[in-house]
Amino acid sequence: MSQMPPAYQQNQQTQITQNALHSAENIFSTTPKQTSMAESKSRYLRIRLVNVSAQHSLQLETSKFYSGGFDKTPIEPVHTGQISTFWVCNLKIAEGATGGAVWKVKSSGSGQVCGHIYLTFSVPLVGNIKAQVTHDTQLGFATAKIDTMYERMHQVRTDILNAHVALLQEKTDAKHLAVVFKDAHQVWEETRSSTPLGNAVEIRK
Numbered sequence: 737m738s739q740m741p742p743a744y745q746q747n748q749q750t751q752i753t754q755n756a757l758h759s760a761e762n763i764f765s766t767t768p769k770q771t772s773m774a775e776s777k778s779r780y781l782r783i784r785l786v787n788v789s790a791q792h793s794l795q796l797e798t799s800k801f802y803s804g805g806f807d808k809t810p811i812e813p814v815h816t817g818q819i820s821t822f823w824v825c826n827l828k829i830a831e832g833a834t835g836g837a838v839w840k841v842k843s844s845g846s847g848q849v850c851g852h853i854y855l856t857f858s859v860p861l862v863g864n865i866k867a868q869v870t871h872d873t874q875l876g877f878a879t880a881k882i883d884t885m886y887e888r889m890h891q892v893r894t895d896i897l898n899a900h901v902a903l904l905q906e907k908t909d910a911k912h913l914a915v916v917f918k919d920a921h922q923v924w925e926e927t928r929s930s931t932p933l934g935n936a937v938e939i940r941k
Contacts, residue, residue, distance in 0.1 A: 751817055752788055755925045756902075756918035759788040764914075767819050774807035774823035775911075779832045779859045781867075784914040785810070785820040785839070789900075791919050794820070797838040797852065800882045803860075804833030816844065824857060832860035836882035841871070841900075841917070852877045853901055855915060856885040868893040869915050871901040896924050 751762040763786055774780045787794050794814040799806070807823035814820045824833040836856035840849050851873040858866040866889040892913070896902045899920050906912040918924075 752790060754922055756788050756916055756922040757925055759918075759922070760786050760904075760914070760916045763788070763817055763819060770821045772807050772823045774825040777825040778829075779804065779861065780807075780823055780825035780911060781833060781857055781859050781865070782821065782823050782909075782912045783855070783857070784912075785814055785822075785917070786914060787814045787816055787818055787917050788922065789917055789919045790816050791844055792816075792850070792917070793842050793844055794839045794853065794917060795842060797840045797877050798879060799835065799837040800879055801833070801835035802886070803831040804835070814839075824859070826861075830861060832858065834858040834860060834886070836886055838877045838879075838882070840877070849875055851875075851900075853915070853917060854881055854885060855903075856882055856889055857913070858886070858889060859911065864891070865910055866891055867903060867905075867913055869898075869901050869903040871898050871917070 751766070752759045775782070785794065796810055804824055804826045807825055810820045810822040812820065826833050834857065836854065839853040841851040841853065842848065843850055851871060853869065853871050855869045856867065868885055868889050870885065892903065892905045894903050894905055900918060902916045902924060904914040904916065
């Protein structure tokens with residue numbers, strides 16, 4: 737097995753800490769800004785998926801859109817300390833961007849699938865932005881779960897209910913969301929109220 741370059745190992749060690757949200761902030765602050773023509777559309781969301789887990793990588797499994805679509809499908813794997821930035825937007829004039837996506841969680845050591853991340857989102861033609869994220873440890877994925885989560889969305893759900901994944905909404909732009917994936921031993925901490933990442937959140941144990 738090939739070794740990571742020393743510089744990359746050092747960079748990872750500096751950015752990834754026990755505090756998952758602090759780790760995400762470190763990675764966001766050192767990642768070059770990306771832009772897309774999707775933000776010229778009438779309806780769009782920018783979503784950044786950041787992996788602060790030292791034990792797993794993330795790979796898009798599938799997606800389902802009720803309207804709109806990806807500006808560019810995020811097919812590249814997301815390894816430790818990396819971000820996948822993508823946009824969903826309307827593809828026709830009189831529509832929104834609504835649906836969901838599933839990422840498989842793979843062990844960095846064995847390469848085996850050990851769970852999935854489900855994200856649903858809605859920036860409709862008429863109405864408010866909604867989004868929700870969850871994680872499970874099932875080896876297989878169920879597209880029907882996207883439908884169930886989508887139907888139950890009422891807002892951008894930023895209260896942390898899961899040990900592995902959290903949804904953030906940036907203070908400066910409600911159309912900019914972020915999903916943070918962490919290891920079980922890392923902790924969530926309320927640092928968002930004083931950073932650009934998002935609103936203060938309720939953390940439920």
